[in-house]
Structures are given as structure tokens and as C-alpha cells.
Amino acid sequence: MTLLLLAGTGEARQIAEALADRCTDFTVWLPGEGRIARDWPIAPARGTLADCLNDPAITAVLDATHPFSTDATQEATHICAERGLPYCLLWRPEWRAQSGDRWTHVLTEAEAAKHIPPGATVFVATGREGLAHFAALRAAHVYCRQIGAPDAPFPFPNGQYLIQNPPFPVEEEIALFQRLEIDWLVTRNTGSTRAVTKLTAARQLGLNVLMIDRPAPPDAPRAASVAEALEWAPAR
Template sequence: MTLLILGGTGEARQVAEALKGQDAIMSLAGATRDPLSQPLTTRVGGFGGKEGFLRFLKQNAISAVLDATHPFAQQITPRSARVCASVGVPFCQLLRPEWTPVEGDRWTEIKTEEEAASHIPMGATVFLGTGRQTLARFANLSGRKVICRQIDPPEAPFPFEGGAYLVGRPPFSVKDEVDLFSKLGVDWLIVKNAGGALSATKLTAARQFGIPVLMIARPPRGDWPIVTSVKDALAWVASH
């Protein structure tokens, strides 16, 4: 069996660590310029759409696919599930549980990035914990000070007036986030409901300051097999 892991998350790396030395390939999309090394044979970059992915499966005799990409990978996950189903390759998504509010949180759920502007007053300092890929969708936040954190240094100017990039590579501790929010004077936090303990530190910092959070809801779950933990993902791999 040659397992293909669609990675890019901490959970994908944990699976890879557990499967070190076995017949498995890790695939990274290449969104980060200098990704962390992986304990498995690794390829970086897109597959070239549906046909390219199908060709990769055949050329590498892939017998099962574990999708451990980001919960908001709205293109690669459905496409991979459909392609695998079309050729009878077992497919499973490792989808970590989403965050839920606790006492002290001030969350408002929104469905799209564009909705944020209707909640945030002019002049507010907004911290985007959503990454750069959907930054253009926040263009209607002009009139606020918008800070977008990303891993790689920017290659182009900020796409709309009043914004600035902040470069930093996770993980960030609660203290890191508390100090940062205090220094920047953050009034609002916008995040995707990605789940996971490592990236929840910014939510803890927001809770400590009483900062309101706009939480972008996850896309609907697919109708393919889904597990929610590394343990269950490894059990699925073992069963296939």
C-alpha cells in the first residue's frame, strides 16, 4: 500500500511521524515558501487540477488518500474526494474539531469575509488571523487599521488602504499573543474556525482583553469518510 497524505497541518505531521519508514508520501500545496521538513517522502506544489491528481494517483500506485489539509481547503478536499471515488481509491478526511466559545468569549459567527465590515466600526484596529489567501475579501474594511499576519514576507504592497502585514511563523504562545495584541492596540480579531489547540492561543488572548471576535464559519462537511483525531486517522490507515 502506498498512502498519500495531503498535508500542511500539525495533524498531518503527527500522522507522518507515526508512519515514518512506511510506504507513504506527503504532499504539500506549497503555500509556504520554506515549509518544515517532513519525516516522509515529500512533494511540494499543486497537482494540476483533476486530471493531474488522477495521473499522480496512477503513476505512484496510490492505494489510499488521507486528506489532512486545512479545514478551509475548499477546493482540494472535495476534488480529491471525487477523484478517489471515481477510481475506487479509499479516501478519508482528517478534520479536527472546530472551536466552541467558553465563558468570557465575545464571538460573532459570520459566513463570509465580506460580512466583517458590517460589524466593525470605522477607526478600529483589526487583527486578521486568517492568512493572506483570502485577504482581498476584506477590502471593504477600508477606514479601519487592518493587520494581516502571514508566515512569509509579502511580495507586493498591501491590497487596500490602511492595512499592514505582520510576518511571523507559528506556533505562538498565549503570552506572545497577549503581548502582541497589547502592543498593537487590537480592537477586533477575525479568524476562521480552524480548530486546534496550537492556533487557539489568539482566542485566549482575545478573551483576556475582552476583544470581540468575528468567527468565520466552516464550510459544510462533505459526504465522504471523516475522522476527527490523529488516533482515528491512523486506525483508518491501518484498516486500509
């Protein structure tokens, strides 16, 4: 048996380390042309996702991609169904609003941009890929956090990148939001325990949060935690 682990989350690395410790036969596919390939316990697979999924040596697939990586998940479920491969999706619990939160639920970055009033200062925590949807906010200022140096200038004049690397403790997030005078936070409901600190900071500061709801998962077996995913993996 060779398990294919589709990465893209912090949990994927935890799973890989546990599988390596157990001497499980597995391989890892990394998104983004291997941008997160540093210090993995095994060398990542080469080729496209389709190449990896169609490798005859693969006998099961554990999908630990980002909850918003819908293209990768759809491709994986489709090929697994065609090949008759066991498939499991790591689907961590969503964030839930707590007392004091000021959330507005939206489906996309484009919808989020429509809620932002003139004169607002916005912290976009959804990555640079969706920035184009905020370009029309001429009377607002947009900050976008970037892990690692960007490969191009900020795409419109009324905004800038913030180059920072995790972790982001709550007290540092509070200080950052206060220094930048943020009043709107845009984020995706990833459910990440590491990224939840910005929501805690927003709650304490009374900031408005535009929460982009997670797309529905495929009709397939799911694991809600690393432990559940590891329970599924050896049985394959």
C-alpha cells in the same frame, strides 16, 4: 499498498512521522507549491493533486489538508469515488465559544468586513488571500499576520503585515493585541490547538471576534484526531 497523505496541517506532519516510524508505504502531497516541504520524513510527491490522486500506485487517501481547503478536498473525494479508493478526512473538532467570549459567527471574510465599525483596529488572522474583502474599510486599520516575508506590499494603505513565526503563546498574543490596540479579531474556525491561543487572548482582553464558520465536510469517513487517522491508515 501506497497511502497518499494530503498535507496542509500540523497534524499531517505528525501522521507522516508516525507512518515513517512504522515503515508504512506512503507518499505526501503538499499544497502551495511545496512551501511547507522542509524537514518532512520523506520527499514530497511531484505534480498536481490530480496527478498524485490518479497515480496507479496509490491505493488509499488520507486527507489532512486545512479545514478550509475545500477545493483540494472536493477534488480528492471526487477522484477517489471515481477510482474506488478508500478515503478518510482528518476533521479535528471545531472551537466552541466559552464564557466571556464575544463571538459573532459569519460565513466569509466579506461578511466579516460588514460587521467592523469605523475607527476599529482589526487583526485579520485568515491569511493574505482574503485581505481584499477588507479593502473598503477606509476608516479602520487592518493588521494581517504573515508567516515569512510577503511577496508583495500590503494591498491597501490603511493596513500592514506583521511578520511573525509560530508558536504564539497566550501571553505574547495578549501583549501584541494590547500594543496594537486591537479591538476586533477575524479568524477562521480551524480548530487548531496551536492557533487557539489568540482566542484565549481575545477572551481575556474582551475583544470582539468575528468567527468564520467552517464549511461542511464531505459525506465520507472521518477521523477526529491523529490517533484515529493512524488507526484507519494501516487497515488500508
